[in-house]
Amino acid sequence: MEKPEGAAAYNAVALCAVGAEKAVSNEIKKLGLGVTDSGFGRIRFRSDTAGLYRSLMGLRAADRVLLEAGSFSAAGFDALFEGTEAVSWERLIPAQMGLKVAKVRSNRSQLKAETSIQAVVHKAAAQRLCKAHGLARLPETCIATAEIRVYIEKDMVSLLLDLSGEPLFKRGYRKEGGIAPLRETTAAAMLLLSGWKRKYPLYDPFCGSGTILTEAFMYAWDMAPGLGRNFALNDLLIADNNIEETIRNELRGKINFERTIRIAGSDEDAAATALALTNLKRARDLAGAGQNQQEEPYPVVRTLPLRGAQPPFAVTEDAPAAAMPGGFIVTNPPYGKRVGDQSASERLYGEMAGLGRRFPQWKLALITDHPGFESFFGRKADTCREMQGGPIAAYFFQYETL
Numbered sequence: 001m002e003k004p005e006g007a008a009a010y011n012a013v014a015l016c017a018v019g020a021e022k023a024v025s026n027e028i029k030k031l032g033l034g035v036t037d038s039g040f041g042r043i044r045f046r047s048d049t050a051g052l053y054r055s056l057m058g059l060r061a062a063d064r065v066l067l068e069a070g071s072f073s074a075a076g077f078d079a080l081f082e083g084t085e086a087v088s089w090e091r092l093i094p095a096q097m098g099l100k101v102a103k104v105r106s107n108r109s110q111l112k113a114e115t116s117i118q119a120v121v122h123k124a125a126a127q128r129l130c131k132a133h134g135l136a137r138l139p140e141t142c143i144a145t146a147e148i149r150v151y152i153e154k155d156m157v158s159l160l161l162d163l164s165g166e167p168l169f170k171r172g173y174r175k176e177g178g179i180a181p182l183r184e185t186t187a188a189a190m191l192l193l194s195g196w197k198r199k200y201p202l203y204d205p206f207c208g209s210g211t212i213l214t215e216a217f218m219y220a221w222d223m224a225p226g227l228g229r230n231f232a233l234n235d236l237l238i239a240d241n242n243i244e245e246t247i248r249n250e251l252r253g254k255i256n257f258e259r260t261i262r263i264a265g266s267d268e269d270a271a272a273t274a275l276a277l278t279n280l281k282r283a284r285d286l287a288g289a290g291q292n293q294q295e296e297p298y299p300v301v302r303t304l305p306l307r308g309a310q311p312p313f314a315v316t317e318d319a320p321a322a323a324m325p326g327g328f329i330v331t332n333p334p335y336g337k338r339v340g341d342q343s344a345s346e347r348l349y350g351e352m353a354g355l356g357r358r359f360p361q362w363k364l365a366l367i368t369d370h371p372g373f374e375s376f377f378g379r380k381a382d383t384c385r386e387m388q389g390g391p392i393a394a395y396f397f398q399y400e401t402l
Contacts, residue, residue, distance in 0.1 A: 010238075011036070011068040012052060013160055014043045016061055019387030019396060020189035023061045027192070031058055042151075044068075049240050052163060052233060053247040057226035060188035060219065063167050066149060066160035067092070067238075074157045075110045077120050083157060084124035090132035092161060092236050098145035099126055099138055102162065106152040121150050121159070144235040165232035172228040173214060173283035176275055181208065182332045183390065186367065187215045188225070193385075194330050194365035194398060198261060201327030203362075205309040205355070207265030210276025212330055213299045214283050220261045224251040228286025255287055262327070264300035264312040273303045306351055310358055326361035329402070335369045335392070342370070349376035356402035364399040371395055 016024045018041045025035050025043050033051045037044040043062075047055060055065050070087035074080040093099065101122045104114040111117055125148065126138050147162040169185040190212065196202055198220035204212045218225055227248060233239055267273050280298055300312050311327070333352065334345050345368075355364070366373075369392050374380050381397040388394060 009046055009048050010052065011071075012045055012047045012055065012163075013066045013068060013158075014045065014055065014059060014062040015064040015066065016041055016043070017063070017183075017186055017189060017387050017390075019385050020061050020186070020193070023189045023192035024059065027059050027061060028055065031055060049238060050243050050247055052238075053231075053244050054251075056163060056168070056231045056233065057247060057251055058224045059168065060215065060225050061185050061192055063169055063185050064162060064164040065168070067163055068158060069148075069161045070157075070159040072157055073155055074152070075155045077111070077116065080111060080117065080120050080157060081124045084121050084159060085128045087125070087128065087159060089125050089128050092238060093129060093146045094235075094237055095129075095133035095135060096139060096142060097235060098140070098142040099129065100145050100147050101125075102147040102149055104150045104152075107154075109152045109155045111152055111155070111157075117150055117152070121148060144232070146236070147232070161236070163231060163233040163236075165230070168226065170229070171225050171283065172286050173279050174209065174211065175282070176209065182211045182367075184211055184215060184225070186387070186394075187211045187332070188219070189387070190330055190332075190365055190367055190396065191216055191219060193396065194328055194363070196328040196330060196365075198259065201262040201311065201313045202264070203309070203311065203327065203329050203359070204265035204331045205267075205304075205306055205329065206331045206333050207267045207276055207301060208269075208272045208332070210265065210273075210279045210299075210301065212332065213263055213265045213276060213301065214279050216263050216330070217261060217280065217299050218283060218287075220263065221259060222254045222256055223283070223287045224254075227251060228283075252287065261299070262313045264302075266302045266304040266309055268303065268305040270303045273301050276301050306348065307354065309355065311362075326359065326363065326401075328363045328365065329355065329359060330365045332367050335394075345370065346376045349373055350378070353378045359402050362402050364402055365396070367394050367396050369394050373397055 014024050021038050021043055025038055028035050028043060028045045031054050034046040035043060036046060069092060072083035074083050101118045104117045106112050149160040151158045169183045171184055202216050207213055333348060382400045383398045385396050386393060387396045
C-alpha cells in the first residue's frame, strides 16, 4: 500500500461501466482529486482519507471505489504469494474481520488460472493477518468481511480492497425497480455524457420507475448520491468517523432546493409512474432535507404513451425562447432482450422519430441494446459509444438535434 511520508494519501480505483470512463474521470477531478490513469472501466486516482469518503458519497457514475493495497510484478505463483504477503494488510483489516477474494481478472499474463490465483492471494493475506494480529486462524463467523479484488495485467498484479460494500448504484431510494430497471450509475453516466446541465429542460418519455429523472434532480440540486448509505470503509482500520461526518455535512450543505428545475417524464404504465414519484420522494428524504422543505419543484411525471409526449415547460421571462430553443431528451427505451420482444422494440424505435416534430431543436441521448437502432429510428446518430456495466452490451446514441 503506497502511503507517502507526511500525508495520509492513497492510490484508489473507481470502477464503472465500460464507456463511462470519461464521465467518472471528470467527476473525480471536480471532487478535487488527482486522476493518475484511466483504462477500460477503471480510473485510478490519488486521495487522502477525506477524498475517499467524498468519492464514495459524491461519485454519480462509478459502481465501486477500491483502495490499492499493493502492486507488484508476478509471473508465477511463488511471486504472487510473496508479493501478497508483503502487503501491510494489518494496517487496513482489523482482527475481527473475515477475508474474501471476491474477484480475479487476468489479462495478457502468465498467471491465468483464476481459482488458483484466488486461493494463493487468500492464503498469503490470511497468513500475514494471522501473524500480525496473533491469531491461529481468521474468524469464520464475523459481522463484516474484507473483500479483495485481484487484477493482473501483463504480469503486473494490483490488489484492491473494496471500500464500497454494496455497489454504489444502490443509492437506497429505489426499493422496487419495475420491469428491467436501468442501473442508477448508468443513468447518471448518460446524463453526464449527454452534456445536459441543470439550466436546460430535460424530458424522459420512457421514465419507468424514474431512475433518469431521480439522478437528474439529484444532480440539479447538488445532492450527493451516497448521502443515505454506509460503506465498507467504515469497517476498516483507516476509517475516520470525524472525517466521514465532516464530509457528509459538507455535502449536505451544498444541496440547494431553491434552484428552478425543469425535469419531467412520462410512461404509459401507470404503476411505473407511481413508482417513479415514490422513488423521487425517497431520494430527497435520504438526503436529510429539513422537514420545512415541502414544496420543492419535483420533476413532473405523467402517465402517457409515447405519442402523447410533449414538452411540458412553458417559456417564461426567466427562460425566453431565444435563450432556450430546446432541451434534452435522455431516455432508456425498452430493450428487446430485457423485456423479451425485440420486434416490438424495433417498432417503437420507428415511432420515436415523431419526437422531432414535438421537440424541435431538442437533443436526444438514449441507451439501448440494439446496435441497429439508427436504421429503425431513420437517422444516423452524431455519436455512438458502447457502454457495458452489466451482462447485456448496450449502445449510447446521441443526436445533437431532433
